[in-house]
Amino acid sequence: MYSCNSGISAQAANETTSLAYLDVPGYSGETAANECFPACATLNGQTTGYAFWSPQYASLDSWSSIGNSAYNSGQLSLRHHSGGLSFDLNYTYSKSTDIGSNAERVSVFEGLGFSSQIINAWSPNQLRGPSDFDTTHAINANWVYELPLGKGKRFGGGMSKLADAVIGGWQISGLWRWSTGYPFSVYPFYSWPTNWDLESNAILVGKKPKTGQFIVAQAGGGTGPNVFQNPGITNSSDPNAAVNQFRDAYPGESGQRNELRGPGSFNIDMGLSKTWEINESQNLKLSWEVFNVTNSVQFDAGNIQNVNNYTDSPSSFGNFINTLFKPRVMQLGARYTF
Template identity: 40%
Template structure:
């Protein structure tokens, strides 16, 4: 456990202004803010060390990025120049007419893009050679990962909220709410999930700022409404106000209620499928150029043939916007927006008063969930290491339209 662990805390801010309008309407505008500090995040304290060569003054991440540039350029091994960091720390790797840099270049070339994995065999098994300090210069001999809680997280939420409320009058009661907000943090994973060595640890324990992005639950715009409307038909109402008991029993007393919710898409992360920075936690992919705008397509061509629902009209073009992440980097978190969500529920109710007694009534209810049978997809497949289905949508977050009917006798 971190000996500097501190209790988390939040700071809440709000400012509201409201006004009563004619027609029993009330309008309110609010600013709501919440700042979290010292949030608990899970850190891998056994992450491989960014070792600095005392002779050249160069650290591992600088040296390996230079090596990776050579790998990406497909440089012939005999043209690979000397990198002092490798020559100073791995002199035993030089053999068969190859410099230490050239010999280790072959290892990296065969294990890309999992480039932290490339250093594992010659740090733990001395293949082809260990450093001059012996094995486990970078890795710890006891743990492949060691999750520890640290109070280093933080987050900011700022939102503008509008509310329009109509109090019951003329048979109508209604609430409408709109929120425009943004939430940013280092990690959105809840503490109750405990330590997990595959999904909950921070990718880069040496630089937490690389994880800063919009929160997993960030929805830029949200709308919701609810209403109850008594239809103005029947005895004592605007239409057919003088209707007889029979006609009023049939047409009067109907009530319509409903719920409406809509939100813009939640963020999603493009995965790399490899472990360039942390031995046990895969990095996210890195965006290298502008990403096409997401728009759910029902029958987009897949990267590896076939077609189907996709968040891009051209998944191949979107895939070309990402690359595998370099060692020492976490990649891009929550850089893509998936599919939004909207839903309408509607209820119709009618109360029939029994002709023999006003104390007896029969209530009929007809409720429809997802009235328009709208479809909202869950997160798409976003992993550049399996590009064939990149951007593909596999499941729906919404349920199909359902109806239920009820009769209730009251006395």
């Protein structure tokens, strides 16, 4: 693996603007390939997975340096420091592709924690597609602002020590993040056309369904959140329904990986603190921090446990069951420095 980056920056007064390009190709990455194939067909009355050279195995992983990846991005940053205000504003336009990866939010024991495994070891690049963690557009900002109130500040600089203990020493901070959606795949149910241990992905053959975060009618009545605008839950015979736009993979195929995109993400964390200076070497700081300030619900379509994306389950196809962020959480803190 090697990397190439270039950038320019300009500084004016208390602000710095930078523009950068980053190229990181990856070669010979460690990847697991499952060698139990061909799968599930019959040969002379026997399942081929047991009729070939490894009849004693249902799963046979082999680690080798066949992984490859590529990451390219353009990055724009604005940084400001003055008047008690410090902030960073960053935008990234990027693309990451590989033949297998896991999103950081997915452990090896949930969802597609095994999605870095190769389904067809004879043709590993069948799985090449957007990385599980790929986001095309991402914006984030962070800031710290010391309110200009109190002794020695712009407003109330000559106030008494008692008044300063109430009015001065306040600070506001925050972190804002926004990004486009993570990629995800669709799967047939109990389908091992190529590998006895790993199911192949489904293949899009119809019109690409509109994805995002929608409220749709449910099979049991009522409504619920779904990644597809028209999943086909209440009318699976609709030829335009998302569930009818895919076919099962054929023997030798791995299917399409990360062909679709889930909804984007949005989150704000903020903090408020008050500091009392006892003397030159001692101070007391109380803080109040809020995570997911808006209590926004951001659903996750990025792995198999978080969305019902089996084509053989039209009554729940595309329904969300997990979120990207936890509900609003608050915490209080105290810090004594001496």
